[in-house]
Amino acid sequence: MRWTQTFIPTMKEVPADAEIPSHRLMLRAGLIRQLMAGAYTYLPLGHRALRKAEAVVREEMELAGAVELLMPALQPIELFEKTGRKDAFGNVLIQFDVTRRDHEVHLALGPTHEEVVTDLISRQISSYRQLPLTVFQIQTKFRNEERPRFGVLRTSEFQMKDAYSFSTSVEQLNEIYDRMYAAYCRIFTRCGLSYVPVEAESGPIGGDASHEFMVPAGNGEDSIVRCATCGYAANLERAETGRAAAGIVPANDAAELQKVDTPEATSIEQVSRMLKCQPEQMIKTLIYLADGKPVAVLIRGDHEANEGKIRRALDATDVELADEATIEEVTNAPVGFAGPVGINCPVIADHDVPLIRDAITGANAADAHYTGVNAGRDYQLEGTFDLRDAGAGDPCPRCEGTLEQVHGIEVGHVFKLGTKYSESLGAEFLDENEKRHPIIMGCYGIGVNRIIASLAETSHDDNGLIWPISIAPYEALIIPLNTSDEEVMKEADRFYHELKQRGIDVLMDDRDARPGFKFKDADLVGIPFRLVVGGRGLKEGLVEIKHRTEEEPQKVPLADALDILVARIEEAHAALEPA
Structure with a gap:
């Protein structure tokens, strides 16, 4: 893509209403624009990053044995009444009436899809021979967020990957849960996130039945405690304090009541x-x-x-x-x-x-x-x-270490649901003895927008965003220094077409602008590699290759530049592959 043919409205000034780095940078780099509180348009760069995150999620879900479907965002309110979540959601649930023929129909915009998917399974699955089954979707969710803030971290409309597993036994559920947990680790590693899996509140089956995946960030809205010695980590709702019961022995010199x-x-x-x-x-x-x-x-x-x-x-x-x-x-x-x-x-x-x-x-x-x-x-x-929230300085419940408390952004959650929804909505299976049982469920969510926002929040410097190669809107940026120089543009065009032929996502900044202006925009949007073609360098048979985080560019021979750049891009991808 050429810069003059796409839409990248970068901003030099810091937006006054942007509270945290990710919000400021996503606006300044031309990734998003706000329509109203809690609703954002993803512009071309932001949309490309979002779709790349979705591709990683989709690929790993399928490798983990989940099959993709797409469920309606529009849902009948009766499903929420059956599970008791209409009242539980309260004002968060966006609901309304529509007129169809001569009567009113009460609907909701889906904040999640447990009810819809369980209703589907209740109608289509009847035998243990059809289980286990895991399905997933990447779908827009809607929640009436009363205090939308922090850009796309807290919005009323967002993209989520939600998966649901259906099993005949706890053993089947545990096997799927472990596969999903491992898939999440691969997803967040491939997306270049520094994440921490933390213990969360257990599901109705009990045990360690829930984990959240957190990205430590100073502006994260959730608090977690962790031990640097053994790696124990949990959210505040679940975290143990590592203290033992105290003996109750009144002191002889106790004060009078x-x-x-x-x-x-x-x-x-x-x-x-x-x-x-x-x-x-x-x-x-x-x-x-x-x-x-x-x-x-x-x-x-x-x-x-x-x-x-x-x-x-x-x-x-x-x-x-x-x-x-x-x-x-x-x-x-x-x-x-x-x-x-x-x-x-x-x-x-x-x-x-x-x-x-x-x-x-x-x-x-x-x-x-x-x-x-x-x-x-x-x-x-x-x-x-142990009845209180854990905090910094408490002893670790797993080792001799001490807990520290940090803020984090939740990007994913895996949870054992048990039979809560299958019992409410009649999702049952017949076993080999023709006896009916409620299907045992698990659910597994990833906030796709939050992957992008978490990267923006934690991977940047004073000049702008620093994208991992896997999620970057483009892998390489070509900057011809003088677009009126025919020789410069000839070589820039050659690199542009040859990189595309080699399967590289490439953007060329073909704007008629000063080099310093282009370099500042390049740093702001954060594309991992840039190749600079200049008149003086061409006369010497050289071009410059620079990674976003390097202080100085690498000058390489014109004839070798393509192979060197492609090799560096491939190495960057390989570095993000899970071990």
Whole structure:
């Protein structure tokens, strides 16, 4: 392609409303333009990069045994009602009515396709002989993102690869899950991403049933913890803290339990200021409903409760913060003054809580707190568990190392669904004894747009983007320095046609512009290799080849330039192939 024949509207100024590097660079390099909040047009360079990422994903999915289909984005709302996700999605689900003949039809734009694919399988699969099966698609998804931001990282419309597996047994599911996990590692390696697979919240079958693939990035919206020593990594919802249960032995010199007035002080911050103590000296008493029954959960004042861990500790299906009426019933006090001393429900605590000597807690009375609270003397526990978010400095649960906390961008997720959707939508199979069973499912998603945005966020310098060869819109850029020089253009055209014949994606900057202007645009759009053809160099029988990250160009003989450039491009591709 010639620059004058395509559409690459680069920008010299940094857009004022672009918050993070990927957003700024994708706008400046002419990859995208915003239509409205949460909706972007992919311009030719961005579209080419997106399609190359899709090609890598498609190739690896097929190698892993998945077959491609394409499902409708338009979906009947009844499917979401059957699975209970209409209410669960809430305002995120884009739904509307259309008039067909003389009645209204309630529809949704698909935020995902679990319901659609399960409905399809329920109608087409009936026997164990037809399973296992894995299908995938690359499709546009729609979610009403209330706060779209960060360019294409958080939008209302985006491209996703979603795959779904259907099995007769957990063993079949595990085999497919492992294949998908390995395929994801190959995909992200080939795309040039520095990624970390992290443990995520388990599925309904239990065990290590879910992994997210994260790209560490300072502006990532997700937090993960990891251990540099052994490689353990998990998102905050799943991460263990590596602490053991503490012995509950009240100290002989413990302070006396005292009730103190704390008028209108209901938060950790307010009580800390009023009593001149640190948050870590306080105990938060949170009242939850676990499968409808109240339970008090104790967390150190400077820590955050983790509902996934609380649910697992209580072996509960549903866990939610209790309503005001329940809190008042078990504490005999208004919201904000709950404490473990004399509370009227079972009490469990995070491992750190019994270690707090002479703690401060709510007094289960309006405008009052206790000081000098000690476990084992002033209140009793059903047990201690890992109930809080992990963080930097916590011990690693797998080795003697220490956890660090980093931000990351989620680019993929593999998940064991079990029978949640197959039971709701009647997807069953007959076994060899003619008995019916719900099909066991897994799902596997990749945000294709996020691959592009993650590369832009993590692979750039002060001058612009730095593309990996596999996803770059073009592999090589030819820059003739003087387009009015017939000899320069003759050689530039020769390189252009011969590179295309050799299967190289090549762009030629045939604009009548100053060399410095072209070089700045070349760095901004980030095409991996550039070949510069200039009048002085031609007289010496030389041209220049330069990789985007090299400080100085390589001067090579005119006769050898084509072979050298092609060899370097092939080496760059080979470097991204998984080991």
